Amino acid sequence: MIHLVYFATVAVYPLSVSGLLDTWFLEEPILSDTCDQRTELYEGVSYWKLGCGQKCLEMTNCRRMLICQEPNEYHCMFYYDGDYCVYEGDDTRCNCYRKLKACTDGRNCTCPLGYYGDTCDQIITECSDGFLRGMAPHGYKVASIKPTTELAPYDVVCHFEYGGYTTIMSRENTCCEQDFNRNWTDYVEGFGNVHGVYWLGLKKIYNLLMNHPVNILKVDTYYNLNKTNQQCSSFYENMALGDASADYGFHVDKLVSWSKTVCGDSLLSAPSINDRPFSTYDHDFTSHNCPVRLAGGWWYADDPDCSEANINGRNNELKWVSTLTGTLTKIQMSLQFL
Numbered sequence: 001m002i003h004l005v006y007f008a009t010v011a012v013y014p015l016s017v018s019g020l021l022d023t024w025f026l027e028e029p030i031l032s033d034t035c036d037q038r039t040e041l042y043e044g045v046s047y048w049k050l051g052c053g054q055k056c057l058e059m060t061n062c063r064r065m066l067i068c069q070e071p072n073e074y075h076c077m078f079y080y081d082g083d084y085c086v087y088e089g090d091d092t093r094c095n096c097y098r099k100l101k102a103c104t105d106g107r108n109c110t111c112p113l114g115y116y117g118d119t120c121d122q123i124i125t126e127c128s129d130g131f132l133r134g135m136a137p138h139g140y141k142v143a144s145i146k147p148t149t150e151l152a153p154y155d156v157v158c159h160f161e162y163g164g165y166t167t168i169m170s171r172e173n174t175c176c177e178q179d180f181n182r183n184w185t186d187y188v189e190g191f192g193n194v195h196g197v198y199w200l201g202l203k204k205i206y207n208l209l210m211n212h213p214v215n216i217l218k219v220d221t222y223y224n225l226n227k228t229n230q231q232c233s234s235f236y237e238n239m240a241l242g243d244a245s246a247d248y249g250f251h252v253d254k255l256v257s258w259s260k261t262v263c264g265d266s267l268l269s270a271p272s273i274n275d276r277p278f279s280t281y282d283h284d285f286t287s288h289n290c291p292v293r294l295a296g297g298w299w300y301a302d303d304p305d306c307s308e309a310n311i312n313g314r315n316n317e318l319k320w321v322s323t324l325t326g327t328l329t330k331i332q333m334s335l336q337f338l
């Protein structure tokens with residue numbers, strides 16, 4: 001049972017409800033999905049919608065809020081990160097707001113995650129850049145990045161610890177259902193949503209890697225055995241992708257040796273996917289029908305076994321061979337740039 005805190009409306013912001021929300025927030029869409037993986041910062045109720053907005057303004061860490069009207073009050077949910085909201089069920093009584101940069105005297109601004117500088121006019125190139133700038137030290141957060149090879153910023157899940165990691169795919173089989181059985185265009189452009197599960201897209205991954213030949217690819221796997229969760233990370237040196245004309249062929253130099261004994265290696269173990277092009281059901285480079293059989297796109301080997309890893313396949317068939325046992329419930333692939 002969540003203990004809800006009521007907060008009063010105080011007259012520090014001499015604005016009407018719409019004035020306050022229009023000045024400091026941008027209304028964002030609400031997406032219907034089975035879950036929102038973003039960490040909640042705080043939750044409370046107020047008799048006025050204005051109270052929710054004021055509370056979020058007071059909290060530097062509040063970047064986004066979902067306000068739902070109940071019969072006698074407003075229920076406010078505040079988040080550390082993200083743009084739009086995810087809500088399962090009837091969202092007609094709810095509104096989603098993203099906090100814009102809040103400045104005192106036009107400077108000294110609280111910036112949306114990923115932006116920095118006195119007036120939030122600069123943006124990190126990727127999550128390792130954000131780590132070096134001391135951004136949001138704890139956990140996984142949605143942040144805006146703009147690699148120098150991209151024309152526009154986009155949102156991604158950043159891990160701002162341990163050198164910083166940019167998440168290129170995230171998959172969980174217990175919620176946030178997404179169809180991963182997609183065509184070539186979808187795998188090139190990316191799909192899913194950063195609040196739940198997603199594939200960043202081969203084009204964006206290629207652009208990220210272009211400037212960073214020296215990097216670490218990390219594969220995080222989460223297993224559930226008898227309701228106990230265990231997590232493991234396998235590390236690879238220097239991921240590279242071929243360009244579009246080479247069908248985004250995959251390469252890593254090697255597995256970082258200590259990963260293997262603990263977590264396993266499902267990329268280079270036979271059948272290895274090294275130097276294999278990406279395959280989808282409508283762009284298949286295997287002679288074994290791998291994308292159709294496994295129901296997802298991947299750098300499948302031209303082998304009857306396709307790949308030891310099954311990351312983009314059916315929800316109940318996810319696979320990463322490891323010393324840990326149990327059901328594979330969650331997989332994330334992320335990159336650290338050195």
Ligand SMILES: *[C@@H]1O[C@H](CO)[C@@H](O)[C@H](O)[C@H]1NC(C)=O
Nearest residue numbers: 060103104105107108109110
């Ligand atoms: C910027 O804001 C912080 C927190 O509100 C405050 O402590 C600091 O003095 C301000 N700095 C300037 C230069 O206004």
Ligand SMILES: *[C@@H]1O[C@H](CO)[C@@H](O)[C@H](O)[C@H]1NC(C)=O
Nearest residue numbers: 182183184185186187191282
């Ligand atoms: C790929 O799939 C998307 C829907 O996920 C569809 O809109 C698009 O037309 C498809 N493209 C091709 C080339 O089949």
Ligand SMILES: *[C@@H]1O[C@H](CO)[C@@H](O)[C@H](O)[C@H]1NC(C)=O
Nearest residue numbers: 224225226227228324325326
């Ligand atoms: C898991 O639970 C099953 C039955 O509930 C039991 O037989 C098995 O020993 C348990 N495994 C571990 C590792 O605890």
